[in-house]
Amino acid sequence: MKEDIFEDPDFRDEDVDESGESGELFEHHRFVADVGQGLLRIDKFLVNRIENASRSKIQEAADAGCILVNEKAVKSNYKVKPGDVISIVMSYPPREIEIIPQDIPLNIVYEDDYLIVINKPPGLVVHPGYGNYTGTLVNALAWHFKDQPWFNSSDPRPGLVHRIDKDTSGLLVVAKTEEAKMNLARQFFDKTSTRTYQALVWGTPEPASGTINGHIGRSLKDRKQMAVFPDGEYGKSAVTHYTLLEPLGYVSLVECRLETGRTHQIRAHFRYIGHPLFNDERYGGNQILKGTTFTKYKQFVENCFNILPRQALHAKTLGFSHPATGEYMEFNSDLPDDITTVVEKWRTYIGGREID
Incomplete structure (x- = not known):
């Protein structure tokens, strides 16, 4: 008796593409x-x-x-x-798509014979799909792996275990062997891996630490968005634990620990509780949601949007057991310059000093 089919254990890049492929790993x-x-x-x-x-x-x-x-x-x-x-x-079996190796720089945090950990910059799509057949992380991996005897050039997702959105920065682990790939996938499914994110959100979440529960599924009104369905009749169970790291007046720096990994989970959950991610266009965070009506304040926020032209979300830590040795490994990455610059500008603003 078959009871269920599990889809992607973590974030999927952006949307279901126009061909209808949902891109499960x-x-x-x-x-x-x-x-x-x-x-x-x-x-x-x-x-x-x-x-x-x-x-x-x-x-x-x-x-x-x-x-x-x-x-x-x-x-x-x-x-x-x-x-x-x-x-x-x-x-899942690979789709028929040609992967073109491209010499795109990779920020490699760790690498051995079984896996590679990469710190992805914002703006880099993880895998080829509708409208993005080149210039992706997978194209960069194909170049990096092209001389390895195990590399399969017909696999459009070489070693991918999980993904993060195009405009989210941070850590990803990529497997080098099929055994490592499935072992890591099992850890993500069993929730034994560790993932924390940092985000800049509108307002100050209350309480200062808590858990967001709510099934996440594709919005019934806009297919480009994910929505939260609290009654659980639609979508998949999703759990995000958060901690307020630093209140910054009208925005806050928060840390999130994922218990599940649904498409746009953090972005959808924080909009659901009334605190969209700063400059998250898809979920309404690119509007001035808190603050004053003064022109100077509006100019300040617009300047921050220009410095950080994406949702303020970074995959900061990633931990898992090594698929070959069983040793627990954890990696940490610094917040990228665009987020740190905007955070510092908010610190300056609430400190009462002159706005740049």
Whole structure:
């Protein structure tokens, strides 16, 4: 009995493209073996139940520890028994699209034979899609990996485990092997990875620390937006924990820890509680939402918008267990210059000094 299919374990770049592709990276299946189930190798069991899944792909998932029976990892020769609860994480098959290697600079934070951690600048699309077939992080990765024997030039998402939006900066981990890719995907799905973000938002959230709950799904009014549905009848469960780091008058610097990873989760959740991200055009943060009506204040905010022409969101820390060694690793990145400059301008403003 098949119970559910899991889509992308983390942010998807921008929107569903015009071809209708939603761009999921991984699928999650869960089955409960019938009471009359005879003993059968689990790879054969799953091949018979997952459409277009090859036995070799399922065996790769088992080797990566991504097949669980009753919440314990098993190998591909495990014999399924009646009542077994089986879950599997697999990457979706690649789409037919030509990836052009491009010599785009990468800010590499860490790299070994299994993975690479990158600090993505704002404005860089993660993977090719409608309107962005070149100039993406994947094109840069294709150049970086092009001489590696394992690199598959026909895979439009080489090693991608999760994504962040085009105009969000910060840390991403990319796997170099299929086993590492599925192992990391399992960690994201099981919520054992650690991700914190920092954001500049309008107003001052109250209380100073808390949790935002609310199912997130594509807006019923605007397909380019995600919306929060508190009754849970639409969308997927989403949980964001936040802490106020610094109140700055009419805006605040906050830290967010993701318990789930839905498309535009932080952006949608903070608009839902009345504190859109600063200069987030899609979610209304590019308007002056707090403050005075004075012309000088309006000019000050517009100047900040010009310095920071994107949503003020940065993926600051990323932690996970190394897929080969099991060692916990955590990486930290500084806020980029555009956010730090605007934060400093707000500090100056609330300090009563002259506005630039």
